[in-house]
Amino acid sequence: MNKKRIAIFASGSGTNAQKVFEYFENHNEAEVVLLLCNKKGAGVLERAKRFGVPTFNFSREEFYNTQSVLDRLRKDKVDALVLAGFMWLIPTYLVEAFPNKIVNIHPALLPKFGGKGMYGMHVHEAVKAARESETGITIHLVNEHYDEGSILAQFSCRIEPNDSPDEIARKVQVLEHENYAKVIENLVLNKF
Numbered sequence: 001m002n003k004k005r006i007a008i009f010a011s012g013s014g015t016n017a018q019k020v021f022e023y024f025e026n027h028n029e030a031e032v033v034l035l036l037c038n039k040k041g042a043g044v045l046e047r048a049k050r051f052g053v054p055t056f057n058f059s060r061e062e063f064y065n066t067q068s069v070l071d072r073l074r075k076d077k078v079d080a081l082v083l084a085g086f087m088w089l090i091p092t093y094l095v096e097a098f099p100n101k102i103v104n105i106h107p108a109l110l111p112k113f114g115g116k117g118m119y120g121m122h123v124h125e126a127v128k129a130a131r132e133s134e135t136g137i138t139i140h141l142v143n144e145h146y147d148e149g150s151i152l153a154q155f156s157c158r159i160e161p162n163d164s165p166d167e168i169a170r171k172v173q174v175l176e177h178e179n180y181a182k183v184i185e186n187l188v189l190n191k192f
């Protein structure tokens with residue numbers, strides 16, 4: 001059987017991308033074949049190199065006004081797209097090319113603390129300011145709107161009253177690293 005072919009989109013440090021590289025490194029049914037990145041010098045590019053995953057850099061202009069990303073995904077026969085700390089809105093042409101096969105991880109319990117501008121530490125600062133007693137992660141399908149696709153899985157953790165935004169971020173990151181790759185596996189192997 002041919003392995004399912006995964007492409008990861010990431011913009012930053014890439015700790016989640018790394019967990020996904022590790023999980024699929026010796027997997028029998030799926031593999032990571034490409035890392036796409038919109039930031040020159042992003043930490044995730046080094047991580048991809050260490051795992052021997054080819055990288056593809058693109059600009060905003062290329063992403064929104066050309067077919068170069070789609071052409072590359074087609075050339076590499078990609079089956080599913082994984083967003084791992086990728087902050088740009090996914091354009092309609094990609095949503096249509098990969099129906100129900102684009103997945104994102106969001107560092108809060110959607111529908112709370114989602115939408116434009118809600119990413120990274122901004123999310124944890126907003127959660128702290130709202131005096132929430134729990135937070136967590138949401139893994140969801142992607143459509144043309146920020147954080148609005150169907151939810152595939154959520155995992156939560158407690159927030160203690162004196163937890164700082166950094167401490168909240170740490171707890172959330174543990175959940176991300178433990179869970180994202182397994183949910184991706186279920187999606188690409190059609191187990192939902």
Ligand code: GAR
Pocket residue numbers: 010012013014015016017084085086087105106107118119120123176
């Ligand atoms: C992760 O916490 C991810 O949930 C978040 O960016 C971080 C990337 O970290 N994504 C969003 O906020 C999307 N709205 P990483 O580069 O270490 O994987």
